[in-house]
Structure formats: structure tokens, C-alpha cells
Amino acid sequence: MKLIDTHCHLTFEPLADDVENVLARSRDAGVTGWITVGTDIQQNHKAIELAEKFENMYAAVGFHPHDAKNATDQRLVELRALAQQSQKVVAIGETGLDFHYNYSPQEDQRRDFTEHLKIASELNLPVIIHSRQAFDETMEILEQYGRVKKVVFHCFSGSAEQAKLVLDRGFYISFTGVVTFKNAETTRAAAKIVPLDRLMVETDCPYMSPEPCRKQKVNEPALMLHTAAFIAELKGMDLADFAEAVTATSRAFFGLP
Numbered sequence: 001m002k003l004i005d006t007h008c009h010l011t012f013e014p015l016a017d018d019v020e021n022v023l024a025r026s027r028d029a030g031v032t033g034w035i036t037v038g039t040d041i042q043q044n045h046k047a048i049e050l051a052e053k054f055e056n057m058y059a060a061v062g063f064h065p066h067d068a069k070n071a072t073d074q075r076l077v078e079l080r081a082l083a084q085q086s087q088k089v090v091a092i093g094e095t096g097l098d099f100h101y102n103y104s105p106q107e108d109q110r111r112d113f114t115e116h117l118k119i120a121s122e123l124n125l126p127v128i129i130h131s132r133q134a135f136d137e138t139m140e141i142l143e144q145y146g147r148v149k150k151v152v153f154h155c156f157s158g159s160a161e162q163a164k165l166v167l168d169r170g171f172y173i174s175f176t177g178v179v180t181f182k183n184a185e186t187t188r189a190a191a192k193i194v195p196l197d198r199l200m201v202e203t204d205c206p207y208m209s210p211e212p213c214r215k216q217k218v219n220e221p222a223l224m225l226h227t228a229a230f231i232a233e234l235k236g237m238d239l240a241d242f243a244e245a246v247t248a249t250s251r252a253f254f255g256l257p
């Protein structure tokens with residue numbers, strides 16, 4: 001089995017300190033590819049550096065909506081340069097809107113998200129969206145910048161109705177361990193209706209450990225196997241068939257060799 005963790009933060013502590021072992025455990029679990037996602041200027045640099053170092057590892061560069069308050073024109077220039085710096089950069093993100101925490105003013109988040117979309121469409125790169133309690137506004141902004149063709153809603157925790165709206169626009173949906181949580185009935189209903197050619201899996205590690213390891217404070221790519229097995233069962237499928245299909249979807253979406 002060759003699953004791809006399409007959204008992880010391998011440059012975050014404590015994973016960063018132990019990457020070799022984290023990757024060894026991941027490979028043992030059948031998770032053999034990784035997209036490590038940047039969230040600020042330092043993490044973006046680290047993500048590229050790490051991706052350059054390991055086979056089957058790729059990077060996404062962007063500024064988390066939490067960090068939108070620090071956006072400047074200069075930072076966007078740097079983002080554009082970073083995105084073109086290495087063949088290993090395969091996406092812009094994570095970007096979007098987080099109206100749950102509101103660590104940055106909503107107006108700043110909207111502006112910075114829009115700027116990310118402009119860069120992605122200019123460079124013809126897919127976009128990884130972080131959207132929390134801001135579904136309608138996220139869709140609205142994506143509607144206004146219709147030029148971005150490849151869009152994935154990462155860590156999707158919305159409803160089947162929202163999933164349908166995302167699919168109708170031609171976008172993709174990625175699930176974390178959240179889908180395995182006891183109280184995630186709504187997200188499970190969504191996972192059921194997303195076809196495999198639009199579905200991806202991720203850890204979002206070091207956060208969001210899936211059941212039955214939810215108590216494990218530090219999530220890591222090896223644990224994604226639980227999420228994959230869970231969704232496969234939800235869909236009444238063999239894990240191996242499920243893995244093959246979602247890996248093909250992930251490769252096509254991110255343009256991986």
C-alpha cells in the first residue's frame with residue numbers, strides 16, 4: 001500500500017526533531033508520500049528544505065489565516081519567490097479563513113486569502129484551503145477568483161450539503177482523523193458522498209490524532225492508516241482498493257510524478 005499524507009506539518013515540533021524515525025514508521029504503515037505544509041515565513045523555508053531532502057516528500061507554501069494580520073506586500077513577493085524556488089513545491093497553502101479562532105481580523109484574512117489565490121492562479125498551482133466557521137465566505141471568495149482550478153478543502157469537517165457544494169464547483173475534499181471522532185456524524189455523512197476521484201486523506205499532524213489513538217498527543221503520518229481504514233469501511237470498500245484510488249487522486253491533484 002502506498003498512501004500519501006496530503007497535509008502534514010513535519011517541520012513542527014516535536015516531529016521536526018525526529019523526522020527520520022517519523023518517516024520510517026510512516027513507511028512501515030504504508031504511508032509513503034508526504035506533503036508538508038508551511039504556515040509562516042520560517043515554516044515555508046523549512047518545508048522546502050525538508051522536501052528537498054527526502055524522496056516522495058513535497059512542500060506547500062503559504063501563510064495560515066491565523067497569520068494574516070502580519071501580511072505585507074513584501075511577504076507576498078517572498079511567497080511568489082518561494083513557490084518558484086523548488087520543483088518540490090507543489091501547492092499554495094495553507095490559506096483561507098478561520099472565523100473560529102479569529103487570531104487575525106477577518107478583513108485581513110479575506111485580503112490575504114485573495115492574494116494567495118492570485119499567486120496560485122498566476123503560477124498555475126493547486127490551493128490548499130483552511131476554512132473554519134467560514135464556509136460561505138470561503139466559497140464566495142473562491143467564486144470571485146474563479147481562475148484557480150485546483151482547490152482542496154483540507155481537514156473538512158462540514159456537512160454533506162456543504163461537501164456537495166464543494167464538489168459541484170469541481171473542488172476536492174480532504175479528511176483528517178476528525179472523521180473518526182465520536183461526535184463527527186456530520187463529517188461522516190459528508191465522507192460517504194465524496195467520490196474517490198475527489199477525496200484525499202491527511203493527518204494535519206502533529207494535530208488531530210485519529211481514533212483509536214486520539215489520546216496520543218502528537219499525531220504523525222503513520223497514524224493516517226487509521227483514518228484511511230475508517231473511511232474505506234464507511235464506504236464498504238477494501239482498504240487496498242481505497243488506498244489505490246485516493247493515492248491516484250492525490251497524485252493527479254498535486255501533479256506528483
Ligand SMILES: [Zn+2]
Nearest residue numbers: 094130154155
Ligand atoms: Zn489548517
Ligand SMILES: [Zn+2]
Nearest residue numbers: 007037094204
Ligand atoms: Zn495544517
